[in-house]
Amino acid sequence: MKRNISKLFNIIREERPLIHQITNQVTMNDCANVTLAVGAIPVMASSPEEAAEMAMLAKALVINIGTLRSETFEGMIAAAKAANKSGIPVIVDPVGAGATCYRTSSAMEILKVIRPAVIRGNASEVNQLIGGASTTIGVDAGRVPISNAEIAKKAAETYECITVVSGKEDAVSDGNRTYLIRNGHSMLSKITGTGCMSSALIACFAAVEKNILSSAAAGISLMGIAGEMAAASLSKSEGLGTFKVRLMDFISLMNDEMWDKGAKISEV
Amino acid sequence: MKRNISKLFNIIREERPLIHQITNQVTMNDCANVTLAVGAIPVMASSPEEAAEMAMLAKALVINIGTLRSETFEGMIAAAKAANKSGIPVIVDPVGAGATCYRTSSAMEILKVIRPAVIRGNASEVNQLIGGASTTIGVDAGRVPISNAEIAKKAAETYECITVVSGKEDAVSDGNRTYLIRNGHSMLSKITGTGCMSSALIACFAAVEKNILSSAAAGISLMGIAGEMAAASLSKSEGLGTFKVRLMDFISLMNDEMWDKGAKISEV
Amino acid sequence: MKRNISKLFNIIREERPLIHQITNQVTMNDCANVTLAVGAIPVMASSPEEAAEMAMLAKALVINIGTLRSETFEGMIAAAKAANKSGIPVIVDPVGAGATCYRTSSAMEILKVIRPAVIRGNASEVNQLIGGASTTIGVDAGRVPISNAEIAKKAAETYECITVVSGKEDAVSDGNRTYLIRNGHSMLSKITGTGCMSSALIACFAAVEKNILSSAAAGISLMGIAGEMAAASLSKSEGLGTFKVRLMDFISLMNDEMWDKGAKISEV
Known part of the structure; x- marks a missing residue:
């Protein structure tokens, strides 16, 4: 898997794929910048009037329910259906699923009417999607009794898509094979x-690599490695x-060699 | 008061309270990050469909009208009423009150139908709420003929809540006792x-300390001290x-000792 | 032209004009900060309930369709009409025109019902507005067969306003005279x-200088020079x-002398 991923850094920077993101208002700017930092082009267009048209111009679509509103939900569904029809991979980020009924039911509704290529969330968000107990604290993960790997595997089987469960150890699964990524830092x-930025990065890789299991592992490990480097670079003040x-510096500086050296990926 | 405040830094980082913020689109990301920097957990959920439910999961609620819309207003009222019922402190930030009729009447309406624990604004915003002349320039303070301490005291009496008036010298009052905080920097x-970030910080302290006068002084002084340290750290280029x-660095690095050394709080 | 511009830096910082911006959710925070960095005061108020009232308090208005919604569109038109009536310069940024029908038709509608002082966009966005072929990629410029100078001149003639076409070389035209600005950096x-930030800066200069051709050249060159300085200051890591x-540092540090030394402006 590692050989497959490391070559993607150059490919993204050559192809500069357009990544359509219908995401939350809190982290929108960071998601756009991280997309540019890895070499792709972001566009955020959530209006029902244009979401589907924009999705068909893109090479990947992110659906993130972090600050969901009914109008945006409409745009998300229209864009995702258009992406499904055109074979464009859709990355679903069910932010805060489990915290409120609205978030849980919206996430479930999205997964019912569209076909995701990737689901990425923390343990309690994804556990909620597979009928597990909800422990989501706002938009943060609460304690979950089963491992990230088990949650990822089960969600991948249930929704027939790649699933990424972020946490201290990230798990990536297609239902058959499950990988653990031991990168990252508590900061x-x-x-x-x-x-949210990890979901955006996964979309950037999915835009240029049809093996979505590799794309998902690439995106999530890139965030982890850059986080390690950013933390290590800090002085006491x-x-x-x-x-x-x-963090943004190291994502923009990352190349195949740095990634190869830093990535800690192993099959479960 | 100082002894009461300095111990709160550790308490926030241990308890990690959830802070629900229905705030403006401009500074939302900064408010989320400052909440994390002080050790709490932010969640921004403004949809009428979930605002009340989310508020009841939180330990404090911020209502900030910086980029108000009718749909968000509805969410604010629902969340604040739920918070009032559950005894969760509500911090009201009347951004731009006095600049337009819509902002002034919305701020007044909020204060009519809900019970705030804290009001925080600049001199012309808060002066507007107590019937003073409006001199708000966009969302910035215009000149006001009376002192911050007087405005804070009068607003605290009128609305029976702690009031913070930010400015060169910040005033914090419960109507009986009024404190001046001489921290801060023109930058x-x-x-x-x-x-907005000061209001978020006040909410973080109010989430763990029932003496809201102390919580308000803690939040506003933290912003001032971190601002002084940030300005002092800059080189000429x-x-x-x-x-x-x-600024974000020093808020995240702040501890009881640094705060004790920097805080300039005195009763009027 | 250079002598006319360099004196404006001090004027903005003395007069501190209020700049009303109805802009996109992605870059709103950056636009507010860049406005403050150059010495003006930003206010973002897009609700139809207050947009017109706020516009009349301001010294310039920015209309940016980066994440347009029907409700915001309504606020834009109301604000721009009020600004037109009061003689307040309106800067129109047609983000993504050409990418979707909604963006193109909204941009055209805005230019039909209001009188802009300045239009600023990239080559494919502005080319779209003058009936040229659309090649906009999301919100980024695609290849356009004619030069920035030609596009700027033609759009200035068509819409009878100053037009700025941003790119490797920026072109600024009033239809009669066209200037090229050779500042900037690929980063x-x-x-x-x-x-978006360039449009905000143009508005800050237009708020204090009635020669809008100079104001537009000032804003766009400031972004370019600060970009050069920011790039030059970076270490390898x-x-x-x-x-x-x-970039924000150098915009806030910029003064007449630094600008004079850095600006590369020549008439075509």
Whole structure:
């Protein structure tokens, strides 16, 4: 898998795929910048009037329910249906599923009417989607009794798509094969949007690589490795502000060699 | 008061309270990050479909009218009423009150139908709420003929809640006792969102400390001290971009000892 | 022209004009901060309930369709009509015109019912507005067969306003005279919002200088010069995160002398 992924960094920067993102208002700017940092082109267009048309121009689509509204939901469904029809991969980020009825039912409705290529969430969000107990705290993961690998595998089987469960160890599964990614740093959970940005990165890789299991592992491991490098670069007088800046630095500086050296991926 | 506040830094980081924020689109990302930086967990959920449910999961609620829309207003009222019923403190930030009729009447309507624990605004915003002359320039403070301490005291009496008036000297009052906080730096008014972020910080402290007068003084003084440290750390070739990054750095690095050393709080 | 522009830096910082911006959700925070960095005061108020009232309090208005919605469109038209009536310059940024029917028709509708002082976009966006072939990729410029100078001149003639076409070389035209600005750096296209921020800067200059051709050249050249300085300041281990921070630094540090030294403006 590693050989397959490392070559993708150059491909994204050559092809510059357009990544359509219908995402939340909180982390929208970070998601656009991370998309540019890895070499792709972001576009955020959520209006029902244009969402489907824009989706068909893109090479991947992200659906993120972080600050969902009924009008945006309409745009999401229209865009995702158009993407499904055109064979464009759809990455679904069920932010906060389990925290409120509205989020849970919206996430379930999305997964009922469209076919995702990838679902990415934290353990309690994804566990909620497969009927597990909800422990989501706002949009953060609560404690879940089963492992990330088990949740990812079960969700991948249920929704017949690649599933990524983010956490201390990230799990990526297609239902048959499950990988654990042991990259990352605790500071990644102390700034907002690292989950959303990971979904955006997965979309960038899925836009240029049809093996979506590899694309998902690429996106999530890139965030983890850049997080490690950003944390390691901090002096004692630097905190979360500088960490976020460096995170973006290292995503933009990442290449095949750095990634190869840093990635800790193993099959379960 | 100082002894009461300094212990709160550790408590927030241990308890990690969920802070629900229905706030403006401009500074939403900064408010989420500042909440994480001080050790709490942010969630932004403004849809009428979920605002009340989310509020009841939280330990404090922020209502900020910086980019108000009718749909968001509905969510605010629903969330604040739910918070009132459950005894969750509500922090109201009347951004731009006095600048347009819509903002003024919306702020007044909010204060009519819900019970705030804290009101935080600049002098012309809060002066507007107590029937003073409006001099708000967009969302910035215009000149006001009476002192921040007087405005804070009068608003605290009128609305029977803690009131914070931000400015060169911040005033915090419960109507009986009024404190002046002489921290801060002029650069804080040259980046967007420091007022909104102060309201978010006040909510973080109010989530773990029932003495809301202390919580309000804690939040507003933390922003001021971090602003001083950020400004002092700049080299000649660094400007407002680096200032904002360092501000977040120092909020995340702040502890009881640093706060104790920096806080300039005195009763009027 | 250069002598006319360099004196404006001090004027903005003395007068602190209020700049009303109805802009997109992605880059709103950056636009507010860049406005403050150059010395003006931003206010973002897009609700139909207050947009017109706020516009009349301002010294310039930006209309940016980056994440357009029907409700925001209504607010834009109301604000721009009020600005037109009061003689307040309106800067129109037709983000993504040409990418979807909704964006193209909305941009055309805006230009039909209001009188802009400035149109600023990339080559494919502005070319679309003058009936040229659309090649917009999401919100980025595609290849266009004619030069920026030609597009700017023709759009200026068609809409009887100053037109700025951003790109490797920026063109600014009033239909009679056309200037090329050879400032900038490729990294400016690798972070989101530099186009939107340029429009905000143009508005800041237009708020204090009635010669709008100069104001437009000032805003767009400032972004270019700051971009050059930011890129030059980076070490090998710094990337796009640090670049964005430094860009804001240099905009806030810019003065007449630095601008004079850096600006590369020549008439076509």
